[in-house]
Structures are given as structure tokens and as C-alpha cells.
Amino acid sequence: MCSSKLFLNLVSRIQLSKKANTLAETAVAEIQQANTFQKVSYSVPPQSAAIDMIRGGYMIFQSRIFTFNRIMEALRNPDGKMIGVYGMGGVGKTMLAKEVARQSVEDEKLFKKVVMVTVSQTPDLQKIQKAIAGQLGLKFDDSEEDKYVRAKGLHQGLGEEKMLLVLDDIWEKLALYEVGIAFGNDKNDCRIFLTSRSQDVVCNDMDADINFSVKELPLDEAKALFDKIVGVQSTKSPDIQALVIEIVKECVGLPIAITTVASALKKKAYPIWSNALQELRRSAPTNIKGMYKNVYSSIKLTYDFLESNEAKSLLLLFCLFPENMETDIEGSLGYAMGLESFQSITSLEKARNRVFALVDNLKASSLLLNVDCRDKVRMQDVIRDVVVFIGSEEHHMYNLRNVDELEDNKKRKSATAISLLSVKHDSHPLPERLECPQLVFFLMINQFS
Structure with missing residues (x-):
């Protein structure tokens, strides 16, 4: 004889089974209708x-x-x-x-x-x-x-x-x-x-x-990024391995700083690595808004590692143009020729080839960015801030934001290059005469909006 308790359990199980089959059929139909799932997030990697x-x-x-x-x-x-x-x-x-x-x-x-x-x-x-x-x-x-x-x-x-x-x-x-x-x-x-x-x-x-x-990278990820850029060959030496962590620490977790320093040290010998750490620790003071003092030295280090003065001169020229501007390489050729930036160049075609070669060098050093058009380049804003500082401190090349800054007699008399980046229709008029005995380059940007 079957108990009533067992009979009730069987009825309940039959009902649940039918409900489960119905839900399964509905789920299959919805999956087929959706066809595929969309990606909803990134999973956490090891x-x-x-x-x-x-x-x-x-x-x-x-x-x-x-x-x-x-x-x-x-x-x-x-x-x-x-x-x-x-x-x-x-x-x-x-x-x-x-x-x-x-x-x-x-x-x-x-x-x-x-x-x-x-x-x-x-x-x-x-x-x-x-x-x-x-x-x-x-x-x-x-x-x-x-x-x-x-x-x-x-x-x-x-x-x-x-x-x-x-x-x-x-x-x-x-x-x-x-x-x-x-x-x-x-x-x-x-x-x-x-x-x-x-x-x-x-x-x-x-x-x-x-x-x-968005925070800086933790040390382990910063080091992993650094290692990925410099490659295994660059850190084979035990002496260099001892410097890696200290150099990465000086980059304060900023991907732009890590990338620039790693690119500069790739395939370099131990003395270069040792000197790099010393330079990073010197932390030259800057007026760059919102940056750690170490970031300046990390980017300047890459600038100092450029093998030719021509590459440095071209980078300084690019920083005279407005922030985030995609600079035309062909257009900059005329400025560079006028400034006599190239040595032993006797024809326009040779100068053009030299400019494109230098641009490739600056890109490889992470000092210039690629843009969609191969004939143009752009400078990352943090790097530009540092290069502007270098230009003003070491070469008396000044980026002025308005006409009023032309009133600075000290800057005018020492300036070798002036870039007036913001001349608006309602600003103060330009002075009729400027006394700039050292000036060899003057760039003025008009804004009418």
C-alpha cells in the first residue's frame, strides 16, 4: 500500500518536471532567436x-x-x-x-x-x-x-x-x-x-x-609593461636586472613614462642604464601642471638619448605648433630648411628624405605619435609640455599664449624662436615694433571664432 505522503511527492515531482521542460524549451528558443551573445565585459586575466x-x-x-x-x-x-x-x-x-x-x-x-x-x-x-x-x-x-x-x-x-x-x-x-x-x-x-x-x-x-x-599602474604591471617593451635580450645581464625595478619605480606608474624610458633603454649597454637611473633620480623641477616631478626627467631622458641634434631640432620645431595639432611633415620641411637644421644637405629632395627619416626615429623613441595620415604627426600632450620646457630653458624658444606676453623684455631680447599661439580678434593689438635681436623664427596663430 502506498502512503499518501509518497503519492503527494510524486505529483509534485511530475509538476516540477513539466515546468522545467517548459522553461528549457523557452530558453532554447530565446537563445536561437538571439543567435549569439554579445560581449558584456572583460574577464580578469591571470x-x-x-x-x-x-x-x-x-x-x-x-x-x-x-x-x-x-x-x-x-x-x-x-x-x-x-x-x-x-x-x-x-x-x-x-x-x-x-x-x-x-x-x-x-x-x-x-x-x-x-x-x-x-x-x-x-x-x-x-x-x-x-x-x-x-x-x-x-x-x-x-x-x-x-x-x-x-x-x-x-x-x-x-x-x-x-x-x-x-x-x-x-x-x-x-x-x-x-x-x-x-x-x-x-x-x-x-x-x-x-x-x-x-x-x-x-x-x-x-x-x-x-x-x-584612472590611477597609475601598480609596480607589478608597470614592470610587466616595461619588460614587454625592452624585451628579454635587453635585461639578460644580472647587473641590468638589478636596475630594472628602481628605474620602473621612478616612472611612477605612468604608461607614457614607462614607454618612453623603456624605448630609450632597449638594447642599450649597462652604463646607459646606470646613467638613466641617475638622471631619473635628479628630478629637474618644472611648471608642468598636474605631473609628478619624475615624469619630466623620464621624458627628458628620451630626448637626451636622441642620437642627432637634427632630431632634437625637429622635435623642438614641432612643439612650437599648437597643442594636439597634427603637424604636416612636408610643411615643416620649409621651416627646418630656413632654420638650417640639417648638415651637409644640398638639395630639397635630400632634405625631405632626412625629415621623414628623423620623424621615424622620433616615433620609434615614442616622442611622436602616428596619425591616420602618414604625412602628419602629433605629439602627446605630456611630452609636448616637457619639450616646450626644454626649448624655453635650453634654447630660449618660447610658446606665448597671448600678445601680452610679448611685453616681457627679457624674453624678447633672448628669444631665438617665438610661437604666439592665441591671437584673437578681440585681443590687444600687436606692437608696431619688436626688439628681438636673437630671433630667427616667429610663428603666429590667428583665432577668429
Whole structure:
């Protein structure tokens, strides 16, 4: 005879079994309909492989995976209209922004398009508007010189499809409505991702809904990055191995500093490594905003390691152009020839070949960046700050931000080169006469927006 208790258990099990089969069938149908799963995050790699994982050209560090995944989660949430990251210069914010943009569009299909522009320390409203317009496929007529007319056109363009707008390297508050960026109630759900060296700019000036800090690399990851760049052959010597940790420590966890020093020391002999550590520890003082004092010496070290004075002269010439500007290599050839930067050059063709060879050398030393066009180059902002300092201290080459700085008699009389980077239509007029007995180069940038 069967007990009633056993009978109830059998009925319950039959009901649960039918329910489980129904759920399984539903799950299979949904999986088939979805076809494939999208990538929703980066998994944490083993400690020893923290920088061996590379996706889309982006090097993944274990210490940053949690932050990266939180950023992606914030982008999936429609409530966060503006997301910001902040950290010191050279910490890797721009590379992080590029990877966020790539994964948002290519992997997760969160947006149909990404527009990325660099704002820089001295924002040029017209340049920013034209950069956004170019990526949207918009063209402004020559008559559309009024910034508000351009802003209206951009607002319409940004409202056409769901997109992510990346504003890189913001130093102060940027009036989005003046640019033409409006995202509050747009049905297209335009989102903004911004980067800055300053936490105050992200959190207070720009009032980002969500913000994240990008920190320096921990020592183990910094060393792993350093080792990856210099290679096994460079550190075979036990004497050099003893210097590696001390040199990496002096780079204060900044990928830009680690990369520049490692590139300079690759395949070098022990005396060069030993001297490098001494130079890094000297920590020359600078006025570079937001940088550790050691970063200056690490980048200057790479500059000092350049094998030719011609390469140094060309780098100093590039730093006279505006920040984040993509400098035309062919255009710089004329300036270099006029400054007599090359030795034993008798023809324009030979000078052109020399310039491109020097540019390749500077790229290999991590002092210049590649851009999409092979005939142009760009200097990373932290490196440019250091090279500007070197130029002013060692060669009396001055980057002036406005006409008022021309009133400095000491600078004028000692200057060998002057770059006047911001001459606006409403600024003080240029003096009728300048007494600059040592001057051999003068560059003036006009701004009319």
C-alpha cells in the first residue's frame, strides 16, 4: 500500500518536471532567436598575463578591468547621459576612451556611431565644431563663420542617430550649447564621454553624472609593461636586472613614462642604464601642471638619448605648433630648411628624405605619435609640455599664449624662436615694433571664432 505522503511527492515531482521542460524549451528558443551573445565585459586575466591580452590595439591591465567594466555598465544604463574619467597626464585616459568607443560600437552595438574630438588646454571652439562636423559628414559654408550658426547645424547633425560623443582632454568648463551639443531630452539618446586631468573639471565644471578615476599602474604591471617593451635580450645581464625595478619605480606608474624610458633603454649597454637611473633620480623641477616631478626627467631622458641634434631640432620645431595639432611633415620641411637644421644637405629632395627619416626615429623613441595620415604627426600632450620646457630653458624658444606676453623684455631680447599661439580678434593689438635681436623664427596663430 502506498502512503499518501509518497503519492503527494510524486505529483509534485511530475509538476516540477513539466515546468522545467517548459522553461528549457523557452530558453532554447530565446537563445536561437538571439543567435549569439554579445560581449558584456572583460574577464580578469591571470596575474602573469595582465598585459598579454590585447583587443583592438588596447593593452588590458588587470588593475583597470574593474573600472573599464563599470564604465561599460554605465553606458548601458540610459540614465547616465554624461560619463567622465580623470587622471594625471600620461596615465592612459585617451587610450581608455578609444577602447570604450570601440567596444561600444563594434562589440556591443550600444551606439551607431562614435565621434571623438580633442579639446586641449586652450579650446578652439571653431576647431572643435569643425572636427565634429567632419566626422558627421557635415560641411559648413564659408559664410557660416558665426559660432551659433555652426552650433545649430551640429545640433541637428547630432540628433540624427544614436551616438557616443567623446570629448578628450578637457582642461576647463566647456559650454556644450555653444558648441552645438545638446543631449538632455534628445530621443536619439546622444551620450557624452569625457576625459580630463582634473577631477574638478569632470565632477564640478562639466557636472558629469558618473565619473571614474584612472590611477597609475601598480609596480607589478608597470614592470610587466616595461619588460614587454625592452624585451628579454635587453635585461639578460644580472647587473641590468638589478636596475630594472628602481628605474620602473621612478616612472611612477605612468604608461607614457614607462614607454618612453623603456624605448630609450632597449638594447642599450649597462652604463646607459646606470646613467638613466641617475638622471631619473635628479628630478629637474618644472611648471608642468598636474605631473609628478619624475615624469619630466623620464621624458627628458628620451630626448637626451636622441642620437642627432637634427632630431632634437625637429622635435623642438614641432612643439612650437599648437597643442594636439597634427603637424604636416612636408610643411615643416620649409621651416627646418630656413632654420638650417640639417648638415651637409644640398638639395630639397635630400632634405625631405632626412625629415621623414628623423620623424621615424622620433616615433620609434615614442616622442611622436602616428596619425591616420602618414604625412602628419602629433605629439602627446605630456611630452609636448616637457619639450616646450626644454626649448624655453635650453634654447630660449618660447610658446606665448597671448600678445601680452610679448611685453616681457627679457624674453624678447633672448628669444631665438617665438610661437604666439592665441591671437584673437578681440585681443590687444600687436606692437608696431619688436626688439628681438636673437630671433630667427616667429610663428603666429590667428583665432577668429
